[in-house]
Amino acid sequence: MKINELREHLCAQYPDLCPLFSIEFGDGVLLVECGQLLGAASDLRDLGFDRLGMVTAVDRGETFEMVYRLTSRSMSAGIFLKCEVPRDNPVIQSLTSLWPAANWHEREVYDMFGIEFEGHPDMRRILLPPEWEGYPLRKDYEDERIIHRPDYI
Amino acid sequence: MALVDKLGAALDSSGGGIILTTVDSLADWARGKSLWSMPMGTACCAMELIAGSFSKFDFDRHGTFPRPDPRHVDVMIVAGTITRKMAPAVKRIYEQMAEPKWVIAMGNCAVSGGIFYYDSYSVIRGVDEILPVDVYIAGCPPRPESMQDAVFQLREKIATESIAPGKKREVEFSLPMPGAGVRGGDAE
Numbered sequence: 570m571k572i573n574e575l576r577e578h579l580c581a582q583y584p585d586l587c588p589l590f591s592i593e594f595g596d597g598v599l600l601v602e603c604g605q606l607l608g609a610a611s612d613l614r615d616l617g618f619d620r621l622g623m624v625t626a627v628d629r630g631e632t633f634e635m636v637y638r639l640t641s642r643s644m645s646a647g648i649f650l651k652c653e654v655p656r657d658n659p660v661i662q663s664l665t666s667l668w669p670a671a672n673w674h675e676r677e678v679y680d681m682f683g684i685e686f687e688g689h690p691d692m693r694r695i696l697l698p699p700e701w702e703g704y705p706l707r708k709d710y711e712d713e714r715i716i717h718r719p720d721y722i
Numbered sequence: 723m724a725l726v727d728k729l730g731a732a733l734d735s736s737g738g739g740i741i742l743t744t745v746d747s748l749a750d751w752a753r754g755k756s757l758w759s760m761p762m763g764t765a766c767c768a769m770e771l772i773a774g775s776f777s778k779f780d781f782d783r784h785g786t787f788p789r790p791d792p793r794h795v796d797v798m799i800v801a802g803t804i805t806r807k808m809a810p811a812v813k814r815i816y817e818q819m820a821e822p823k824w825v826i827a828m829g830n831c832a833v834s835g836g837i838f839y840y841d842s843y844s845v846i847r848g849v850d851e852i853l854p855v856d857v858y859i860a861g862c863p864p865r866p867e868s869m870q871d872a873v874f875q876l877r878e879k880i881a882t883e884s885i886a887p888g889k890k891r892e893v894e895f896s897l898p899m900p901g902a903g904v905r906g907g908d909a910e
Binding site: 696714716 | 806840843847
């Protein structure tokens with residue numbers, strides 16, 4: 570599949586999001602509803618985005634933004650798949666059924682942001698000790714052991 | 723005068739048959755000249771530590787020889803960032819080392835936490851929070867030459883130790899070394 574065909578296909582599939590999707594100027598960004606995530610990811614995989622390279626999250630205050638980076642070897646293209654998870658109920662579908670590579674990445678996101686993945690085979694902390702409390706990459710994380718950097722440095 | 727020279731002179735003057743020395747001198751000489759090291763490399767400083775062991779810098783000529791087994795070694799070289807999750811493992815490895823044992827903190831992270839001193843949720847601020855450190859080496863990372871200097875300084879510190887408990891020997895240091903026994907020579 571050529572990139573233009575891919576764009577048409579995706580625009581037909583997700584008409585609201587078509588303006589956001591700008592694969593001509595580098596990597597595309599596809600923002601979907603979190604309910605659609607598994608379907609969109611499955612679509613993209615069938616279209617040729619066969620490799621999941623990265624899973625991370627961004628703390629946007631009210632929501633967390635999940636970021637998935639997919640690349641295609643046949644099209645030499647990359648795409649960011651994003652979705653917004655509400656902060657008060659951070660639960661999202663796991664992509665481990667599509668890419669086994671998502672396993673440890675999702676565990677790391679759980680470790681750092683506390684976003685839980687439904688359908689993940691082994692949902693527990695990966696980097697921090699199991700008895701750790703809190704999720705350190707959240708903006709409101711507080712820990713009495715942290716020394717904050719003073720302003721004059 | 724180094725102990726080896728003293729031994730040589732003694733051998734010359736006695737016709738080669740008898741050496742008179744103290745047990746402390748002999749023990750400290752033997753300990754200081756074969757400091758096998760535990761390469762506790764947890765971050766990028768380990769690269770410099772590895773470079774130091776290879777032929778260009780060659781720590782082996784000073785008797786500092788890396789052994790990946792805590793039960794074989796005399797000095798633990800903590801080269802790198804120690805996180806809260808890693809700290810119990812480092813402490814346990816230190817406890818497995820046989821006495822007498824020493825610790826070198828290599829690099830800013832092992833000395834004070836380095837760039838992770840502020841705003842880090844996971845890094846301990848210096849390995850001296852969990853282990854008794856004998857020699858600190860600053861640098862991010864330090865050159866292998868600094869490592870060699872640390873071994874020489876540790877050797878001087880070992881020379882102050884005695885097999886008698888609680889006793890310190892008087893030794894002249896090339897550099898001022900607080901807390902390492904009595905400073906001899908003109909400085910006193």
